[in-house]
Amino acid sequence: MKRIKVIIAGCGSRGSDAYGRIMQGMPEQYEVVGVAEPIDARRNNMKERFSLSDDVCFLDWKDMAAQPKFADLVVIATQDYMHRDPALAFIEKGYDVLLEKPMAPTPKECMEIVQAAKKHNTKILVCHVLRYTKFFKTLKKIINDGMIGDLQVINHCEDVGHIHQSHSFVRGNWRNSKETTPMILAKCCHDTDLLQWLVGNPCKKVQSFGSLSHFNAKNAPEGAPDRCTDGCPHADTCFYNAVKIYYDDKNNAWFRNVCGQKPNPTDDEIMEQLKTGPYGRCVYKCDNDVVDHQTLNMEFENGETVTLTMTAFTKGGRHTRIMGTKGEIEAHAKDDFITVFTFADKQYHQIKIDNYVGGNTIASGHGGGDSGIMTALYEYVTDTYEGFSICDIETSARNHLISFAAEESRVNGGTVVDLDEYAKRFFEA
Ligand SMILES: NC(=O)c1ccc[n+]([C@@H]2O[C@H](COP(=O)([O-])OP(=O)(O)OC[C@H]3O[C@@H](n4cnc5c(N)ncnc54)[C@H](O)[C@@H]3O)[C@@H](O)[C@H]2O)c1
Structure with a gap:
């Protein structure tokens, strides 16, 4: 079995606690051979865990990228606004890349990453970890198997959860639009990606409403x-x-x-x-300005309509209703089953999820998605991947575009954005 040599740029919550921890548990597949992290305690923690020498522990990803290539793959887990530059630098050096979502804070930067990856034939995966959970893979398979006929409508809720909202979007890193990406991108680029994947063809139009109503x-x-x-x-x-x-x-x-x-x-x-x-800080006295609820209306290529609601005012979780010509699906990511009602027999069918991992929060490793993507990444890089979760970098970028366009719609009072026209501004320039 080939062991992939990995370096990690940014050893915070994702680089260290998620992917670092998972790779520690996959020693036959991964060997972490270098890290870059400015915070001493975090860098030293990684140094110890992976028995690294000082000369492969850097304070800045730029110093790590300046070295002659010394690994196969880089994990880029710096903050949102610090994805494009390291991605371009490591792609240029010939590394394959695991890139945290969102790819970048603007459509133009996303496109630059797409172009660089294409130019250098880079294997690059964006961390849309939910595609790799048992739960969402089962959901996708039910649709692919034709159990509900032709998909017509999806109602999907991203229940951020009131405490998670307070932690990340009121007090924390993603609270202020001057410092970070719009919340619909930060939180829901997973969902726009998932929805496009479930529908199976491109989103054509998007409209959005939302505001910050409570945490002020x-x-x-x-x-x-x-x-x-x-x-x-x-x-x-x-x-x-x-x-x-x-x-x-x-x-x-x-x-x-x-x-x-x-x-x-x-x-x-x-x-x-x-x-x-x-x-x-008191949640009512922070410098937050991102929304606490937002809704998207979307139309897809074959006329399928999809709504996505992102809301703080919940316990937390995701749930989805999917309606087709032969039946409907009710799926709660907290459950170890998915319910399908089929019109032909007028029966409910409970589809059990094998080896279900509970929850879809960061604390739960995104319901197995964090480890799922690391398994898929290994197979992808070693040309042994046979699943249906991975997509190319251009598709990932286009799915990010739904969030960018939704934010444009929201700030303009709910205008309808034609995604092909919107994409031309960035993707065919
Ligand atoms: N895939 C998911 O489901 C998911 C979940 C949460 C967060 N994220 C994304 O992952 C990324 C990281 O999030 P996080 O919660 O780990 O953030 P974090 O702030 O905990 O980690 C980022 C780390 O980058 C380090 N850093 C800053 N400048 C650096 C530099 N010049 N060189 C190297 N490292 C540097 C910081 O010190 C910090 O430790 C973000 O883009 C976030 O949106 C993805």
Whole structure:
């Protein structure tokens, strides 16, 4: 079995806790031979875990890219606005690439990555991890097998979850449009990608509405201080009390590592961050401006219509209804089964998902999608892949375009965007 040599650019939550951890558990397939990460504690953690020498541990991906090529593949897991430059640099050097989503914060940058990958014949996968879960692969197979006839309509909900919204989109990295991508791209480029994959042909038109209605100053309860650590009178009843979320709950390693800015922070380090850092702020007094709910209407090539609702005001999860000429599907990603009602026999059929992995959150490894993509990546790079989840980089980019176009529609008050016309601006220039 060929062992793939891997370097990792960006060793935060995804580079270290997701893909780094998974590759540690696949030692016959992957060998991590270098890392780039400016935060000392994170870089040193990787150095130790993978027994790396100092000369292959870099503070900046640029220094790693400047070395003669010393691995087969690079994992790019830096923040959203730092994907294009490392992608182009490593593609140029001849690396294959696992690229975190979103590919890039603008359509133009996505296109630059597509062009570079085509030019250098790069094997490049975008981390649309849900395509690799048992749950969504089963859903796709039900459609492919013709159980509901010709697909006509999809209603899909991305239930962000109120606490996840507060963590990532109110207090955290994806809260402010000046620093990050629009939320529909950051959170739902997975969903636009999934929906196109499920429908099986291209999206032609998109329209969108949405706003930030709740997580703002006008909803701050009376007397709430700027920080949850400053004696908030609502501490016992507020869902978003940061002390409860980050300090009291010792089991949520994802939240604690992000809040503490390092792997396995102590209680004292968490408390210090809550008093001074972004995660201790009152959710009604942050500098967030991204939406807390947004809906997309889409029309696909054969007239199929699809709605996608992204909403904070939920427990969290994804659920999907798919309607075809011969039946309908009800699928909740929290379940280990999918229900199909077929018109011919007027019966419900419960399709069991083999080896189901629960949940589709980051904490659950996206319901097996994080490890699923690492298995598929290995097969892809070694030319042994036989599944149906992988798509080419141009398709990934076009699926990102749905989110970009939706945001254009939303900020323009819900105009209908013709995606072929929109694509011409970036993809055929
Ligand atoms: N596929 C998914 O489902 C999924 C889920 C969550 C996040 N993401 C995406 O993954 C990416 C990373 O997210 P994250 O949560 O791990 O963020 P993070 O902030 O935890 O990690 C990014 C890391 O990059 C490091 N970095 C900054 N500058 C660098 C440089 N010059 N060279 C090398 N490293 C540098 C940071 O110090 C940080 O440790 C983002 O684009 C995010 O949107 C994808």
